[in-house]
Amino acid sequence: MSDYELIIEVLTNVYNGKNLTDQINKHKSNINISRIKYIVYGVIRNYYSIEFCIHKIVQHISKKNEIIVQIGLYELNNSNKPDYAVVNTLVELVNNAKDKKFINWVFREYQRQKESLNNLILKDYSLKYNLPNWIIDLLKKQFKNYYLKFLDGLNYHPAFGLRVNYTKRSLGEYIEILKQNNIKYIINEDNKICLEKALDIKDVPLFTDGVSSIQDVAAQYVVNILNQNNIIPKKVFDACAAPGGKTCQILENYNCTLTAMDISSDRLEKIKQNLQRLDLKAKTMVGDAFNLDWWDKNKFDLIVADVPCSASGTIKRNPDIKINRTYDDVIKFTESQRKIVLSLWNCLEDNGYLLYITCSIFRDENQDNIAWLKNNIKGFKLIDELQIIPTEYSDSLYYALVQKNN
Numbered sequence: 001m002s003d004y005e006l007i008i009e010v011l012t013n014v015y016n017g018k019n020l021t022d023q024i025n026k027h028k029s030n031i032n033i034s035r036i037k038y039i040v041y042g043v044i045r046n047y048y049s050i051e052f053c054i055h056k057i058v059q060h061i062s063k064k065n066e067i068i069v070q071i072g073l074y075e076l077n078n079s080n081k082p083d084y085a086v087v088n089t090l091v092e093l094v095n096n097a098k099d100k101k102f103i104n105w106v107f108r109e110y111q112r113q114k115e116s117l118n119n120l121i122l123k124d125y126s127l128k129y130n131l132p133n134w135i136i137d138l139l140k141k142q143f144k145n146y147y148l149k150f151l152d153g154l155n156y157h158p159a160f161g162l163r164v165n166y167t168k169r170s171l172g173e174y175i176e177i178l179k180q181n182n183i184k185y186i187i188n189e190d191n192k193i194c195l196e197k198a199l200d201i202k203d204v205p206l207f208t209d210g211v212s213s214i215q216d217v218a219a220q221y222v223v224n225i226l227n228q229n230n231i232i233p234k235k236v237f238d239a240c241a242a243p244g245g246k247t248c249q250i251l252e253n254y255n256c257t258l259t260a261m262d263i264s265s266d267r268l269e270k271i272k273q274n275l276q277r278l279d280l281k282a283k284t285m286v287g288d289a290f291n292l293d294w295w296d297k298n299k300f301d302l303i304v305a306d307v308p309c310s311a312s313g314t315i316k317r318n319p320d321i322k323i324n325r326t327y328d329d330v331i332k333f334t335e336s337q338r339k340i341v342l343s344l345w346n347c348l349e350d351n352g353y354l355l356y357i358t359c360s361i362f363r364d365e366n367q368d369n370i371a372w373l374k375n376n377i378k379g380f381k382l383i384d385e386l387q388i389i390p391t392e393y394s395d396s397l398y399y400a401l402v403q404k405n406n
């Protein structure tokens with residue numbers, strides 16, 4: 001199968017509802033995977049504006065031809081190849097003369113109309129920000145005058161955050177190492193590091209030595225929230241823990257015991273690998289946070305509930321979310337998130353804390369869910385809240401720290 005045929009197959013599967021990361025992972029040993037990813041992610045990130053252009057030019061187009069044209073429109077605007085080479089390669093992907101002629105014609109029309117199409121794109125937020133209207137409308141309703149910050153923040157390239165294990169190197173020492181390796185970075189106001197360019201894991205300084213971990217900056221706020229509220233956890237339960245980013249960060253920062261659970265045994269293996277690499281100890285188990293089958297009746301003073309969610313705050317990284325998720329999915333997530341917290345509440349000591357986390361941008365899964373839980377759980381006291389707006393340097397996460405006050 002040629003690279004382009006593979007790209008068409010991946011895009012077809014994603015449009016049929018399959019997960020983009022899974023589709024890409026199937027081909028991770030392909031030697032051209034970087035280029036394949038570049039085109040697949042590029043097409044999906046620009047899906048709404050590309051589709052708009054295609055349907056301004058043609059009324060009817062077969063699925064395969066449509067995907068070939070999507071690839072072409074993306075490459076015409078984003079590759080170093082000369083236009084004729086892009087067109088010639090893509091036209092070769094269809095067998096019959098009629099389709100070849102048709103695709104050629106669509107590309108020519110696109111080149112002819114490009115300027116006026118681009119002007120139309122700039123006038124429509126769904127096309128300009130390449131997001132479906134339901135997301136734009138919901139953000140506008142929920143965040144009023146600052147919803148544009150979300151739209152901007154969701155449109156950057158995914159950032160490459162790094163977490164430093166401060167028991168092994170100080171921030172200053174690690175920055176020296178970045179400088180020595182000529183790795184450009186920025187540090188945010190909370191001393192969190194983001195590299196200017198993504199690196200291969202093998203090139204991340206001291207990764208295998210357990211000094212650094214790849215973790216989005218927005219996902220590194222567990223310790224900030226606990227410290228700001230003078231909480232020193234002793235007995236922690238991380239209920240939805242894989243791949244273990246927050247589990248490991250807690251263990252790097254507190255002298256505590258920690259049980260890390262996840263529903264997926266495959267993903268639990270990732271936690272074990274991370275613990276091993278970072279030389280940390282935790283009890284790990286497969287279990288379902290919807291029920292208490294796994295619980296030995298010992299209570300915890302901190303429960304981390306990094307609940308399954310729409311993951312809309314990670315759209316930069318997972319752009320298929322904007323194509324395949326609907327508002328109905330968001331509602332379904334809110335229901336399961338409530339169930340998980342209702343269940344975990346039983347395992348929390350009196351005066352203990354539950355840290356609720358999502359990587360969703362929607363109030364339904366965040367502030368509104370916390371309000372619902374407050375109304376439905378006796379002694380549910382909101383202590384602190386943090387909504388991280390997506391930026392060039394981070395995804396978007398939401399944190400709510402609550403206390404069990406009986």
Ligand SMILES: C[S@@+](CC[C@H](N)C(=O)[O-])C[C@H]1O[C@@H](n2cnc3c(N)ncnc32)[C@H](O)[C@@H]1O
Pocket residue numbers: 219239240241242243244245246247261262263264267287288289290306307308309
């Ligand atoms: C947002 S991820 C957690 C990320 C993790 N806390 C970290 O910082 O690396 C959500 C996790 O919840 C797990 N999960 C989903 N449903 C679950 C359930 N009912 N019980 C336990 N874990 C669940 C998923 O397998 C996934 O690994």
